[in-house]
Amino acid sequence: MKKKSIVLAVIAVVLLLAVAYLWGPSSVPPGQEPLVALSNANFSDFENVFDGDLGTPRLVLLLSPT
Numbered sequence: 001m002k003k004k005s006i007v008l009a010v011i012a013v014v015l016l017l018a019v020a021y022l023w024g025p026s027s028v029p030p031g032q033e034p035l036v037a038l039s040n041a042n043f044s045d046f047e048n049v050f051d052g053d054l055g056t057p058r059l060v061l062l063l064s065p066t
Contacts, residue, residue: 026035038046050058 028035036042036045050060
């Protein structure tokens with residue numbers, strides 16, 4: 001019974017760390033603009049920044065869970 005309790009405690013700690021990592025505040029390197037979540041409300045901002053500097057290579061990476 002004690003071994004089962006230890007295993008459950010370890011699993012709980014790992015899950016809490018995963019939640020803190022995924023939903024915690026993000027940081028960026030100095031000089032980089034802060035991260036934003038792309039939505040319909042701010043998509044025009046994305047377009048303006050993307051098209052703003054024509055001499056710089058740009059990349060859009062779309063990931064899908066399916």
